[in-house]
Amino acid sequence: xxxxxxxxxxxxxxxxxxxxxxxxxxxxxxxxxxxxxxxxxxxxxxxxxxxxxxxxxxxxxxxxxxxxxxxxxxxxxxxxxxxxxxxxxxxxxxxxxxxxxxxxxxxxxxxxxxxxxxxxxxxxxxxxxxxxxxxxxxxxxxxxxxxxxxxxxxxxxxxxxxxxxxxxxxxxxxxxxxxxxxxxxxxxxxxxxxxxxxxxxxxxxxxxxxxxxxxxxxxxxxxxxxxxxxxxxxxxxxxxxxxxxxxxxxxxxxxxxxxxxxxxxxxxxxxxxxxxxxxxxxxxxxxxxxxxxxxxxxxxxxxxxxxxxxxxxxxxxxxxxxxxxxxxxxxxxxxxxxxxxxxxxxxxxxxxxxxxxxxxxxxxxxxxxxxxxxxxxxxxxxxxxxxxxxxxxxxxxxxxxxxxxxxxxxxxxxxxxxxxxxxxxxxxxxxxxxxxxxxxxxxxxxxxxxxxxxx
Numbered sequence: 001x002x003x004x005x006x007x008x009x010x011x012x013x014x015x016x017x018x019x020x021x022x023x024x025x026x027x028x029x030x031x032x033x034x035x036x037x038x039x040x041x042x043x044x045x046x047x048x049x050x051x052x053x054x055x056x057x058x059x060x061x062x063x064x065x066x067x068x069x070x071x072x073x074x075x076x077x078x079x080x081x082x083x084x085x086x087x088x089x090x091x092x093x094x095x096x097x098x099x100x101x102x103x104x105x106x107x108x109x110x111x112x113x114x115x116x117x118x119x120x121x122x123x124x125x126x127x128x129x130x131x132x133x134x135x136x137x138x139x140x141x142x143x144x145x146x147x148x149x150x151x152x153x154x155x156x157x158x159x160x161x162x163x164x165x166x167x168x169x170x171x172x173x174x175x176x177x178x179x180x181x182x183x184x185x186x187x188x189x190x191x192x193x194x195x196x197x198x199x200x201x202x203x204x205x206x207x208x209x210x211x212x213x214x215x216x217x218x219x220x221x222x223x224x225x226x227x228x229x230x231x232x233x234x235x236x237x238x239x240x241x242x243x244x245x246x247x248x249x250x251x252x253x254x255x256x257x258x259x260x261x262x263x264x265x266x267x268x269x270x271x272x273x274x275x276x277x278x279x280x281x282x283x284x285x286x287x288x289x290x291x292x293x294x295x296x297x298x299x300x301x302x303x304x305x306x307x308x309x310x311x312x313x314x315x316x317x318x319x320x321x322x323x324x325x326x327x328x329x330x331x332x333x334x335x336x337x338x339x340x341x342x343x344x345x346x347x348x349x350x351x352x353x354x355x356x357x358x359x360x361x362x363x364x365x366x367x368x369x370x371x372x373x374x375x376x377x378x379x380x381x382x383x384x385x386x387x388x389x390x391x392x393x394x395x396x397x398x399x400x401x402x403x404x405x406x407x408x409x410x411x412x413x414x415x416x417x418x419x420x421x422x423x424x425x426x427x428x429x430x431x432x433x434x435x436x437x438x439x440x441x442x443x444x445x446x447x448x449x450x451x452x453x454x455x
Contacts, residue, residue: 003094003095003337003370004093004094004195004199004338005024005092005093005337005338005370005372006024006090006092006200006203006372007092007093007098008021008024008090009044009045009089010022010088010091011044012086012102012104013079013080013085013087014044014047014078014079014080015043015077015406016040016404016405016406017080017406020041020406020407021408022408023393024372024374025393026363026366026393027363027366027372027373027375027390027393028372028373028374028375028393029375029376029377029382029383029386029393029395030042030374030375030376030377030397031377031378031383031395031396031397031411032396032398033398036398036399036406037398037406037407037408038397039344039376041406041408042205042342043071043073043078045203045205045340046203046205047078048090048103048200048203049200049201049205051169051172051173052170052172052173052196052200053201054169055169056168056169057075057105057111057113057168058075058111058168061074061078061111068226075105075107075111076107076108078105079107079108084106084107084108085104085105085106085107085114086104086105086107087102087103087104088102088103089102089103090196090199090200092196092199094195097120097195099120099192099196101119102116102117103116103172109144110144110145112144112148112167112168113138113141113148113171114138114141115138116138116150116170117134117138118134118135118136118192118193119132119134119135120132120135120195121192122135122153122155122188122189122192123184123187124156125154125155125183126156128184130188133153134151134153135152135153135188135189135192135193136153136171136175136189138150138151138171139162141167147165147166147167148166148167149162149164150164150165152175152178153189154185154186155184155186155188161178163178165177172193172197175189175190175193198336199337201320201321202338202339202340204226204310204314204320204342205226206226206228206307206310206341207227207344208228208231208302209228210228210299210302210303211299212228212229214294214295214297214302215275215295216269216273217229217230217231217233217273217274218272219233219236219272221234222236222317223319224306224309224310224317224318225319226319228302228306228309231276231305231306231309232266232274232294233274234313235249235264235266235305235309236266236274238309238312241316241317245312246264248308249264249305249309249312250263250264252304252308252361253278253304253305255357256300256301256304256351256354256357257278257301260280260282261279262279262289263279264277264278264279265277265278265279265291267293275294275295276293276294277291278291278292278297279291298349300348300350301349303348304350304358307346308361311361311362311365311371312361314339314365314371315339315371318339320339338371339370339371340371340372340373340374341365341366341372342373342375343362343373343374343375344376345376345377346358346362346375346376346377346379347377347381347382350379352379352380352381355382355384359382359385360385380427380428381427382427383426384426384428386426391412392410392412394410394411395408395409395410395411396410396414
């Protein structure tokens with residue numbers, strides 16, 4: 001079973017970006033000043049993830065009939081100023097294959113798909129040979145409301161099959177309506193589509209809202225939601241299914257809290273509701289046990305426990321579908337998607353002295369092949385805690401001085417990188433504004449990178 005993971009977010013024309021690429025490793029840290037474009041990059045990932053669920057464009061982007069509401073700025077806010085369309089894409093990889101996907105969406109005069117393309121390995125019907133090429137691609141869009149024609153790989157000599165689809169939702173989510181899996185070429189198309197869909201649906205943008213975590217929730221509501229509002233039930237379930245992970249969260253709570261925490265417990269009601277609670281030992285001899293329910297806990301601690309729960313239950317305990325049924329080329333199997341946990345401002349509510357602990361938790365949770373983490377941060381302490389090869393996955397978001405467009409540059413490629421590390425730490429350099437500057441400077445940092453083990 002292959003784990004499908006997003007390895008690149010490709011931002012063609014979207015908000016403040018023009019043809020930028022955000023590489024995604026096991027752990028990726030995105031840093032940059034306010035208004036540099038960090039949130040815009042995360043919005044691009046969120047747009048693709050929402051559209052992959054199969055909703056109409058207006059539902060996914062403008063929040064019609066959607067509990068989570070519109071994406072930031074709505075559909076019109078996705079298009080750069082002065083443009084009536086936007087373009088996004090991604091690279092998805094499994095253990096053996098890679099796929100490239102791109103979609104262009106027009107927002108005026110009508111919200112619709114105008115171009116969509118998927119590239120990957122396709123199989124020939126007769127020979128069974130595998131050739132990398134176009135899996136499907138739209139033909140030029142016609143008048144609004146007429147749908148859009150799509151050429152689909154058929155694994156035969158001559159022209160590919162052409163089918164017409166609705167242009168108000170992703171073709172990616174409609175292909176199965178026209179491709180039945182009758183032969184190995186069609187099965188390869190379905191596999192490619194399901195691989196990309198699975199990876200996109202595995203994006204979990206966790207935005208914990210502490211005041212929502214302070215209420216009782218149904219004990220059976222165990223799949224952690226994106227706001228963390230059912231944290232108590234999700235954490236109670238984690239205690240049952242993964243005692244080691246639960247113990248690690250308890251240890252983290254003990255480390256970051258001021259009081260003497262003996263553990264994490266739960267209080268309940270006769271109606272099957274549950275609320276997490278700290279068990280605290282107080283007094284000179286620590287012989288006075290007090291229970292502090294979530295409704296009395298600090299925002300920072302609730303947020304930290306929520307993040308830890310999301311990271312340590314990423315494969316089984318999140319409110320996403322990580323398993324996408326698929327017809328493999330041999331007619332069997334499934335495509336299991338990786339989970340990409342997205343965390344904004346990771347350091348919120350975290351004391352600087354604890355940066356190394358939360359970063360260790362992030363790195364450990366993304367150490368396997370099926371979970372990755374993308375986090376934004378302004379924290380110098382977190383940068384100082386990022387050592388060695390992780391520096392390769394720190395991406396600086398900044399503005400082009402001449403165009404104002406957002407750029408994404410690996411920190412090791414910035415002109416001030418080598419000098420900053422030679423003089424002190426990344427965190428100190430970031431605070432002093434020494435990282436960035438003109439990217440036209442050409443310096444050879446290859447030996448420096450080799451010494452750091454990131455060549």
